[in-house]
Amino acid sequence: MRISIPVSAFVAAIVGFGGTLAIVIAAAKAVGATQVETASWVTAICLAMAIESLWLSWRTRMPVIAAWSTPGVALIAASSGFSIGEAVGSF
Numbered sequence: 001m002r003i004s005i006p007v008s009a010f011v012a013a014i015v016g017f018g019g020t021l022a023i024v025i026a027a028a029k030a031v032g033a034t035q036v037e038t039a040s041w042v043t044a045i046c047l048a049m050a051i052e053s054l055w056l057s058w059r060t061r062m063p064v065i066a067a068w069s070t071p072g073v074a075l076i077a078a079s080s081g082f083s084i085g086e087a088v089g090s091f
Contacts, residue, residue, distance in 0.1 A: 013065065020068045027077035031087040041088060 021042065028038040049066040056064040076087045 016067075020070050020073065023070060023073045023077055024068070027073045027087065028084070030077050030079060031082050031084050033084045033087075037084055041084075 024042060024045065025038060028041055033041065045068065049068065052066040053064055056066065072090070076082070076090065082090075
């Protein structure tokens with residue numbers, strides 16, 4: 001296997017993760033989440049994506065990467081008047 005294949009996969013994962021992570025943090029700030037709540041939200045999303053990716057990859061016997069709901073997070077980030085509980089529930 002050429003080295004460019006895993007390197008390009010790693011770069012794509014980091015860019016996809018980093019771009020959406022900024023939107024998740026903006027959404028957390030928009031609903032007034034504390035730093036601990038924001039960290040908990042990001043951790044829960046990352047763990048859920050990891051478990052989903054592992055399960056789907058095992059089930060299909062193909063590499064699968066789960067995706068964030070970027071439009072959903074962007075909608076929460078652009079909104080106001082919601083609590084953190086309502087934002088997490090809607091996400």
